[in-house]
Amino acid sequence: MHNPVLRARSLVALFAALAAVAVAAPRASADTPASSGRDACNYDGWSFYACLHLDYKGYGWYNASTVLHRNMSTEYARALIACGGNFKASLWGRDEDDDHSQDDFIRNLVLTPGWPQATYNGLDVRFYTLDIAGSQLDEDDGTDELFVRMTYRDCNSGLITQSYDTDDMVGLFG
Numbered sequence: 001m002h003n004p005v006l007r008a009r010s011l012v013a014l015f016a017a018l019a020a021v022a023v024a025a026p027r028a029s030a031d032t033p034a035s036s037g038r039d040a041c042n043y044d045g046w047s048f049y050a051c052l053h054l055d056y057k058g059y060g061w062y063n064a065s066t067v068l069h070r071n072m073s074t075e076y077a078r079a080l081i082a083c084g085g086n087f088k089a090s091l092w093g094r095d096e097d098d099d100h101s102q103d104d105f106i107r108n109l110v111l112t113p114g115w116p117q118a119t120y121n122g123l124d125v126r127f128y129t130l131d132i133a134g135s136q137l138d139e140d141d142g143t144d145e146l147f148v149r150m151t152y153r154d155c156n157s158g159l160i161t162q163s164y165d166t167d168d169m170v171g172l173f174g
């Protein structure tokens with residue numbers, strides 16, 4: 001079983017490459033076929049990326065981890081973390097492209113130990129959750145669309161809550 005922290009470390013390299021070249025990145029290469037992972041990254045090209053990684057653990061069970069990076073100065077990120085941040089993440093099934101009221105809540109994720117971090121180019125936050133049954137990811141008849149919403153409170157700008165969604169991970173779960 002992958003340690004979430006080790007998983008996150010492999011994601012560091014992946015997302016550094018993603019940010020550098022701004023193209024669809026290959027999935028983390030450390031996976032064996034038996035635990036091959038998939039990534040769904042939402043990258044706006046200049047200000048943030050938000051990625052969901054899903055690992056199949058066998059026998060119908062999955063682990064999930066996510067990364068949020070937001071460009072900002074190191075000092076801005078440090079101040080934001082110092083005053084709380086209220087970092088949260090939740091896994092959803094998406095049902096309508098433009099109407100989130102139809103989305104299905106699946107579960108919350110927890111902060112990965114060691115994050116959030118203020119880095120040289122911004123804010124990095126990571127979350128994970130273990131042992132999700134495939135039946136929980138089966139949010140529709142037929143194809144399922146899964147994403148994670150990550151939020152934090154920016155006390156630098158009047159406690160505004162910032163919200164970022166990963167790309168949809170599309171598949172047949174169950």
Ligand SMILES: [Ca+2]
Binds near residue numbers: 093094144145
């Ligand atoms: Ca759906």
Ligand SMILES: [Ca+2]
Binds near residue numbers: 094095103104140
């Ligand atoms: Ca649904």
Ligand SMILES: [Ca+2]
Binds near residue numbers: 143144
């Ligand atoms: Ca389904």
